[in-house]
Amino acid sequence: MICFPNAKINIGLNVLSRRTDGYHNLETIFYPIKINDALEVIEAAEMGFETSGIPIPGYANENLCLRAYELMRKDFDLPNIRIHLHKNIPIGAGLGGGSSDAAFFIKLINDKFGLEIAKEQMLGYCKVLGADCSFFIENRPVFAQGIGDEFEPLDIDLSPYHLVLVKPDVHVSTGEAYRGVKYSEPVNPLKTLVRLPVEEWNCNIKNDFEPHIFNSHPQIRLVKANLLEAGALFALMSGSGSSVFGVFNEKPDLSMMDESCLVYSDI
Ligand SMILES: C[C@](O)(CO)[C@H](O)COP(=O)(O)OP(=O)(O)OC[C@H]1O[C@@H](n2ccc(N)nc2=O)[C@H](O)[C@@H]1O
Ligand SMILES: Nc1ncnc2c1ncn2[C@@H]1O[C@H](COP(=O)(O)OP(=O)(O)OP(=O)(O)O)[C@@H](O)[C@H]1O
Numbered sequence: 001m002i003c004f005p006n007a008k009i010n011i012g013l014n015v016l017s018r019r020t021d022g023y024h025n026l027e028t029i030f031y032p033i034k035i036n037d038a039l040e041v042i043e044a045a046e047m048g049f050e051t052s053g054i055p056i057p058g059y060a061n062e063n064l065c066l067r068a069y070e071l072m073r074k075d076f077d078l079p080n081i082r083i084h085l086h087k088n089i090p091i092g093a094g095l096g097g098g099s100s101d102a103a104f105f106i107k108l109i110n111d112k113f114g115l116e117i118a119k120e121q122m123l124g125y126c127k128v129l130g131a132d133c134s135f136f137i138e139n140r141p142v143f144a145q146g147i148g149d150e151f152e153p154l155d156i157d158l159s160p161y162h163l164v165l166v167k168p169d170v171h172v173s174t175g176e177a178y179r180g181v182k183y184s185e186p187v188n189p190l191k192t193l194v195r196l197p198v199e200e201w202n203c204n205i206k207n208d209f210e211p212h213i214f215n216s217h218p219q220i221r222l223v224k225a226n227l228l229e230a231g232a233l234f235a236l237m238s239g240s241g242s243s244v245f246g247v248f249n250e251k252p253d254l255s256m257m258d259e260s261c262l263v264y265s266d267i
Helices: 064-075 097-112 121-131 176-179 198-204 209-214 218-229
Strands: 008-019 026-035 038-043 048-053 081-086 142-145 151-153 164-165 234-235 244-248 263-264
Touching: 008 097, 008 234, 026 164, 038 097, 064 081, 064 097, 064 121, 081 097, 097 121, 164 218, 198 234, 209 218, 209 234, 218 234, 218 244
Parallel strands: 048 081
Antiparallel strands: 008 026, 026 142, 038 081, 142 151, 164 244, 164 263, 234 244
8 A cells, every 4th residue: 555645834833932841842834845755564574674766864763653663563463564665855955845745555454454543542652753743643734832733723724826935055953943032022924923924924924943053054044035135035944954845926937956965846
């Protein structure tokens, strides 16, 4: 059985406070986009995990899919499987690719073996695997709070626009992003600001990671400037970076982008 885990962007991200468990409370809007991995599972005599596409840093046995299977095997009598993950979602890009693989993997195992797991139990596995993971269970636009795993559905549709994503040749780790962040309560809640016309988002919707990540990686600041110069109504770094998305009325000319950047159109 095969599935195609997709990436997300964050339309705004306010880091509100640091918690005693080391995590941060935040408010953000998660929006699914059409950049996908491919994830296939077959039954096998022995456990196996192989990948293709973009190389994944770290040890294969620490991959979130395998960690998810270990969790599920504590609750269900599951056979050995072979997993193939074709990685296409850029890593260290603030796109939640690893989290998406894990959430889609849980849904795939549920379907493949007819486990009929309740949504709450799936969310329980996700909480162990990472803050971003829970979003991908329902995988629809939401306003998120807490550590990014408490959701309210949000009626927002960017499909009338051209959505473009640019990934510069920079890897930002989530830990690095949170370590340097300056947090504060926003004057206006994101939930209110997102109701403004997209043309007004630039002056109002921010990502608290941008100032210090732009200082350490000026190439990312340049990508945002290029998107705005190309006519973006709104441009923002996604999550902890390094990718930046732009919302356009028309398909933009992005020929000024440095050739080391990956450009994804109509996502
Ligand atoms: C930046 C975002 O992508 C925005 O959606 C997420 O907050 C990151 O979520 P994630 O990659 O799933 O994060 P995790 O794998 O759970 O955590 C990685 C590290 O990020 C920090 N972290 C993460 C989420 C959060 N709300 N506060 C944090 O401080 C913690 O130091 C943690 O050790
Ligand atoms: N299936 C996976 N795909 C990608 N990375 C994985 C996976 N499983 C574990 N990882 C680990 O997670 C790290 C980064 O994951 P991910 O792609 O989610 O980060 P990101 O692009 O910074 O997104 P975000 O910060 O929004 O979660 C990788 O460096 C890798 O070591």
